[in-house]
Amino acid sequence: xxxxxxxxxxxxxxxxxxxxxxxxxxxxxNPIWRIAAGFDLKGLIALVPIVTLxxxxxxxxxxxxxxxxxxxMVSYDxxxxxxxxxxxxxxxxxxxxxxxxxxEQPPQPLKVSLSSEDRLIDGGETRAVELLxxxxxxxxxLVPFEERGTTPCTVSITVKTIAFDHxxxxxxxxxECPK
Amino acid sequence: xxxxxxxLWVVLLLCAVPSxxxxxxxxxxxxxxxxxxxxxxxxxxxxxxxLEEKLPRLSAEMMQTEATNPALSQLxxxxxTDENGVLLRPEARIGSLDxxxxxxxxxxxxxxxxxxxxxxxxxxYVYTTFYWGDLRGPYPEEMVQLVLPVVGESFDNTSxxxxxxxxxxxxxxxxxxxxxxxxxxxxxxEAQKRARAISGDLPELSxxxxxxxxxxxxxxxxxxxxx
Numbered sequence: 001x002x003x004x005x006x007x008x009x010x011x012x013x014x015x016x017x018x019x020x021x022x023x024x025x026x027x028x029x030n031p032i033w034r035i036a037a038g039f040d041l042k043g044l045i046a047l048v049p050i051v052t053l054x055x056x057x058x059x060x061x062x063x064x065x066x067x068x069x070x071x072x073m074v075s076y077d078x079x080x081x082x083x084x085x086x087x088x089x090x091x092x093x094x095x096x097x098x099x100x101x102x103x104e105q106p107p108q109p110l111k112v113s114l115s116s117e118d119r120l121i122d123g124g125e126t127r128a129v130e131l132l133x134x135x136x137x138x139x140x141x142l143v144p145f146e147e148r149g150t151t152p153c154t155v156s157i158t159v160k161t162i163a164f165d166h167x168x169x170x171x172x173x174x175x176e177c178p179k
Numbered sequence: 180x181x182x183x184x185x186x187l188w189v190v191l192l193l194c195a196v197p198s199x200x201x202x203x204x205x206x207x208x209x210x211x212x213x214x215x216x217x218x219x220x221x222x223x224x225x226x227x228x229x230l231e232e233k234l235p236r237l238s239a240e241m242m243q244t245e246a247t248n249p250a251l252s253q254l255x256x257x258x259x260t261d262e263n264g265v266l267l268r269p270e271a272r273i274g275s276l277d278x279x280x281x282x283x284x285x286x287x288x289x290x291x292x293x294x295x296x297x298x299x300x301x302x303x304y305v306y307t308t309f310y311w312g313d314l315r316g317p318y319p320e321e322m323v324q325l326v327l328p329v330v331g332e333s334f335d336n337t338s339x340x341x342x343x344x345x346x347x348x349x350x351x352x353x354x355x356x357x358x359x360x361x362x363x364x365x366x367x368x369e370a371q372k373r374a375r376a377i378s379g380d381l382p383e384l385s386x387x388x389x390x391x392x393x394x395x396x397x398x399x400x401x402x403x404x405x406x
Contacts, residue, residue, distance in 0.1 A: 135272060136271075136272060136278070138285065139272060139281065139282040139285045139286050140284075140285025140286045140287065144284070144285035144286075145201070145203075145284065145285055145286060145287030146284065146285075148201050148287065149201055
């Protein structure tokens, strides 16, 4: 009977010394237990969509928004260049104009065989692109006659791109002159 | 030792470059004008077939003689067509003289042929503007006007104005300073022979072409005489 009298931490009524729960107000004496007891399953379930939305919102704010257009050449001949454009970013990018330059000759335009809508490449998308030589401007094709047989002979294909934030950029592919 | 090796490679590279250079051996043909009627249209098709046959024949004739330049064996007609194989009208590619110059320079054509077909005295005549660009030699113009009657006698031989012009242009193309003078004079002599052969039907053109060839022969002789 040396036990000191105990009182409820919530309602201050006398309770047995080792009691975990008040016999009067039915509250847990340990704060952790009290908090845990405050949650119920329904409340937790209701939190799921809120947390999900909050996560998406935060991720959207935190993750950088960018387009990352990468270009790979598949084949080329005197009249046509075939390449694939992949947007590795999470926002759309635009394929702009293209041109080629053979050795030190002045750059000549290439016709991009894509409609205006198809020039827009969404994040994660890949698209085949054909670049055609303009026979009126470059009747000799990618390598004009006077450059044929020169060594080394290189053709640079430049594709202009517009990033998600409207920032202009360009991708350059260098290759040997087609035979 | 190392420098000498580098120098040797440079010399080898410089020697290799001229051998890689291509020669102009293709005659590029565009759709001729005034071919709307059936007769003239058929005449133009005949003319095209005639040229397709004449150029390899001319190659073969030259290779059987003193001419040894390999470029001579590659003479051929190239019809300039769209993606559907339809012969292109000149305005689609060479609407202006500047376009024509660029086309000749960039494609490596020996000559670019445009023109029209006209009926005279019941015979269809093909009038060709033979553009040879820098291969004009001493001739003052970048192009020469040629005429060819589409008649039986024009087939299966190379005695015609177009063959004269092709030989003349080829002589200018393969001219290597004064290293192959004999071959060039031989080609020009063959051209002169063919120019004379058309004097019966087309005396004025024959005289003009012969004079042109003679002037080129004189020119090369004076250039390479060593005086």
